[in-house]
Amino acid sequence: MVPLRPSRALTSRVLRRYYSGAPSPLAKLNLPIDYKSTSLLHHTPSSLSGVADFPAAATSKRLNLFQAVNSALRTALSTSDKVLLFGEDVAFGGVFRCSMDLQTEFGSDRVFNTPLTEQGIAGFAIGAAAEGMKPVAEIQFADYVFPAFDQIVNEAAKFRYREGGTGINVGGLVIRMPCGAVGHGALYHTQSPESLFAHIPGVRVVVPRSPSQAKGLLLSSIFEHNDPVIFMEPKILYRAAVEHVPNEYYTIPLSKAEVIKPGKDLTIISYGQPLYLCSAAISALEKSMPGVKVELIDLRTIYPWDRQTVLESVRKTGRAIVVHESMINYGVGAEVAATIQEGAFLRLEAPVKRVAGWSTHTGLAYEQFILPDVARIYDAMKETLEY
Amino acid sequence: MAASRRWGSSISQRPGSDRVHFPGAVNSKFTTDMSFLKSSDLPAIPTYRVIDSDGELVDKTRGPPDVSDEEILTWYKNMTTVSVMDVVMFEAQRQGRLSFYMVSAGEEGIAVGSAAALTPDDVVFAQYRETGVFQQRGFTLKDFMSQLFANCNDKGQGRNMPVHYGQNYPRIHTISSPLATQIPQAAGAAYALKIQDLQDPNREPRIVTCYFGEGAASEGDFHAALNIAATRSCPIVFLCRNNGFAISTPTLEQYRGDGIASRGIGYGIDTIRVDGNDVFAVYEATKEARKRALSDGGRPVLIEAMSYRVSHHSTSDDSFAYRARVEVEDWKRRDNPIIRLRKWLENKGLWSEEQEKETRDSIRKAVLKEFSEAEREKKPPLREAFTDVYEDITEEAREQMKELKRILEKYPNEYDLRPYKDGVNGLD
Numbered sequence: 001m002v003p004l005r006p007s008r009a010l011t012s013r014v015l016r017r018y019y020s021g022a023p024s025p026l027a028k029l030n031l032p033i034d035y036k037s038t039s040l041l042h043h044t045p046s047s048l049s050g051v052a053d054f055p056a057a058a059t060s061k062r063l064n065l066f067q068a069v070n071s072a073l074r075t076a077l078s079t080s081d082k083v084l085l086f087g088e089d090v091a092f093g094g095v096f097r098c099s100m101d102l103q104t105e106f107g108s109d110r111v112f113n114t115p116l117t118e119q120g121i122a123g124f125a126i127g128a129a130a131e132g133m134k135p136v137a138e139i140q141f142a143d144y145v146f147p148a149f150d151q152i153v154n155e156a157a158k159f160r161y162r163e164g165g166t167g168i169n170v171g172g173l174v175i176r177m178p179c180g181a182v183g184h185g186a187l188y189h190t191q192s193p194e195s196l197f198a199h200i201p202g203v204r205v206v207v208p209r210s211p212s213q214a215k216g217l218l219l220s221s222i223f224e225h226n227d228p229v230i231f232m233e234p235k236i237l238y239r240a241a242v243e244h245v246p247n248e249y250y251t252i253p254l255s256k257a258e259v260i261k262p263g264k265d266l267t268i269i270s271y272g273q274p275l276y277l278c279s280a281a282i283s284a285l286e287k288s289m290p291g292v293k294v295e296l297i298d299l300r301t302i303y304p305w306d307r308q309t310v311l312e313s314v315r316k317t318g319r320a321i322v323v324h325e326s327m328i329n330y331g332v333g334a335e336v337a338a339t340i341q342e343g344a345f346l347r348l349e350a351p352v353k354r355v356a357g358w359s360t361h362t363g364l365a366y367e368q369f370i371l372p373d374v375a376r377i378y379d380a381m382k383e384t385l386e387y
Numbered sequence: 388m389a390a391s392r393r394w395g396s397s398i399s400q401r402p403g404s405d406r407v408h409f410p411g412a413v414n415s416k417f418t419t420d421m422s423f424l425k426s427s428d429l430p431a432i433p434t435y436r437v438i439d440s441d442g443e444l445v446d447k448t449r450g451p452p453d454v455s456d457e458e459i460l461t462w463y464k465n466m467t468t469v470s471v472m473d474v475v476m477f478e479a480q481r482q483g484r485l486s487f488y489m490v491s492a493g494e495e496g497i498a499v500g501s502a503a504a505l506t507p508d509d510v511v512f513a514q515y516r517e518t519g520v521f522q523q524r525g526f527t528l529k530d531f532m533s534q535l536f537a538n539c540n541d542k543g544q545g546r547n548m549p550v551h552y553g554q555n556y557p558r559i560h561t562i563s564s565p566l567a568t569q570i571p572q573a574a575g576a577a578y579a580l581k582i583q584d585l586q587d588p589n590r591e592p593r594i595v596t597c598y599f600g601e602g603a604a605s606e607g608d609f610h611a612a613l614n615i616a617a618t619r620s621c622p623i624v625f626l627c628r629n630n631g632f633a634i635s636t637p638t639l640e641q642y643r644g645d646g647i648a649s650r651g652i653g654y655g656i657d658t659i660r661v662d663g664n665d666v667f668a669v670y671e672a673t674k675e676a677r678k679r680a681l682s683d684g685g686r687p688v689l690i691e692a693m694s695y696r697v698s699h700h701s702t703s704d705d706s707f708a709y710r711a712r713v714e715v716e717d718w719k720r721r722d723n724p725i726i727r728l729r730k731w732l733e734n735k736g737l738w739s740e741e742q743e744k745e746t747r748d749s750i751r752k753a754v755l756k757e758f759s760e761a762e763r764e765k766k767p768p769l770r771e772a773f774t775d776v777y778e779d780i781t782e783e784a785r786e787q788m789k790e791l792k793r794i795l796e797k798y799p800n801e802y803d804l805r806p807y808k809d810g811v812n813g814l815d
Binding site: 115189361373 | 551709807
């Protein structure tokens with residue numbers, strides 16, 4: 001559905017303004033994320049070599065998130081003839097430029113525009129997957145996936161279970177969608193509906209945090225798992241996050257969390273864009289409380305999720321905070337906190353906290369007050385440590 | 388009841404009958420000629436027009452449109468206002484002074500001409516490129532600017548993206564970004580009006596008009612809406628603005644067959660295609676459609692108004708990434724609803740170069756005045772982030788407001804509350 005479908009892609013060359021309140025001139029915590037220096041991104045090729053998921057001796061290129069998704073899609077299309085790529089406005093490159101040049105390279109039989117119908121796109125993709133293709137379907141904004149909810153919840157998720165002994169499944173199906181806030185998306189260009197999908201056994205829900213993660217997780221979704229995957233791309237990172245990404249084919253396993261910063265006193269569990277807020281808050285806290293070391297975990301796959309990595313960490317630190325952008329009510333944080341409470345109760349030194357969007361819609365003028373920020377995460381960490 | 392009626396009609400396959408009496412097709416003749424219907428073999432639905440691109444009546448045998456000169460001048464000024472405001476706001480967005488904007492270039496005539504055929508009591512559901520409908524229905528420049536700057540005079544409480552206007556009376560429901568969702572709602576609203584008007588015979592009967600683009604007509608909601616409106620005989624005019632593009636997707640990749648109009652016929656709905664650059668054709672077709680919508684206890688009507696989206700989809704789009712600049716320039720030169728009406732007015736001696744300049748100047752001044760006032764105005768108080776989710780703020784949300792206030796007070800340097808009415812106390 002497209003409403004406005006503002007392609008940030010095409011506007012970000014224009015002067016960036018803040019429509020939901022500018023950062024305070026006195027701010028020390030709530031500063032714009034400095035993607036050029038954050039430790040979450042591979043700013044040099046050398047830092048890639050230490051990561052197990054990446055191919056050894058890989059060549060790499062600096063890419064932003066939309067370029068990394070484009071690289072993954074190009075790799076997928078050239079790896080297997082079974083891969084198809086389609087969705088609204090995909091042919092000219094997509095409103096976020098993720099499919100740039102792919103129709104020219106792979107032809108309009110495999111890369112094409114669909115009519116404007118999310119339920120049609122999802123159903124079409126399910127059918128193609130059921131007959132052996134590997135369709136990568138794009139929903140233009142996560143906010144517009146809801147007409148496809150029936151196809152995803154009742155069909156994609158239940159396909160293998162319903163077919164049973166026939167063995168037919170929709171493995172290879174990936175439904176990609178940009179999600180999350182950009183500062184002026186208001187009600188319908190901001191949402192992150194991962195918890196709605198994570199409630200549904202049968203679909204895997206993935207949210208990458210960076211360009212290099214996105215490429216490996218997307219290729220893994222297409223080739224390494226025979227389950228339908230909902231692949232949610234934090235759209236603010238499309239241009240903002242730039243890092244070295246291996247040129248070769250590589251995969252990052254699904255349903256495996258990653259400890260991206262080790263620590264001993266407190267565990268923060270997050271995924272997607274808020275990881276950058278967490279990282280900034282942790283730096284500030286560790287400066288103000290010398291000796292404190294906070295562990296930061298990226299869930300990467302929201303469901304089925306890596307419970308053991310999280311439990312192991314919390315058994316070690318005794319304290320945990322879950323951070324996500326979408327609403328706190330019945331959100332991912334609730335599931336993670338409940339699991340920690342069940343699995344590490346006797347180790348807990350403080351209640352598990354959640355820092356997440358408030359239980360409202362993201363009104364345009366209020367976005368920065370509704371969504372988690374560095375100050376709120378910083379405050380939650382202090383409260384948890386001083387409990 | 389319904390089941391027994393169905394049985395009753397399905398058993399009437401009389402021996403020797405020359406036609407089908409199945410319940411699903413009650414008057415279809417048998418044939419031994421196996422022929423498949425082919426859309427491309429049928430003649431294309433014609434496009435109704437009243438004046439040509441020189442502003443002259445096409446059919447000299449008919450009288451001029453039944454509209455007063457005064458009213459036509461109002462239409463012209465309304466269309467021009469939309470056009471002037473679009474230029475100012477598009478540029479303002481480029482300067483970073485508002486986050487987003489969408490212009491109506493080439494479609495001002497569809498919006499103004501159709502809205503002019505409605506009564507103030509009629510209800511409108513729109514998509515997002517119907518600024519002219521708001522203008523024609525009394526939305527003021529201050530209303531537009533307050534919404535665009537999400538300030539404390541905005542009826543949407545600063546919550547919606549720019550161009551998501553809304554008005555209680557004459558009613559135009561607040562624009563929602565998802566496409567086509569308003570179409571079945573409009574059918575239901577029309578049914579509500581029908582029932583209410585039946586229950587109160589003294590009341591002037593009302594209709595709903597529902598606007599959407601040809602891209603939105605690919606959504607399931609469009610098909611659901613036409614079908615349910617037909618089966619429930621709803622007094623509704625569906626108005627499709629077919630401007631040739633859904634962002635980058637041209638109609639050739641959006642649908643096959645004879646446009647959106649052919650869908651209407653398939654659902655058993657009275658349908659007409661009109662020239663969207665001809666404000667008189669749009670007005671006359673909508674007026675007649677309104678009459679039909681209220682006849683025989685109510686029925687839906689579909690109007691497909693043809694135009695060309697000469698603008699980019701929105702300020703977030705650069706359409707030259709998918710279409711040639713020359714194609715757009717060609718369309719701009721060839722035809723335009725405002726220039727066409729201006730020619731009509733000039734032919735009639737109702738308009739001059741001088742009036743044109745004066746009118747444009749005064750509209751521009753008025754737009755800029757409201758612009759700078761709205762831009763300086765405070766944002767609504769922060770509590771509006773939490774109100775209206777439910778009728779009353781929940782206990783949970785109240786606690787969240789308290790927690791937010793605690794954070795804002797504990798870390799005052801981290802937040803700039805100056806733009807918001809009542810600052811931190813706006814949360815009380």
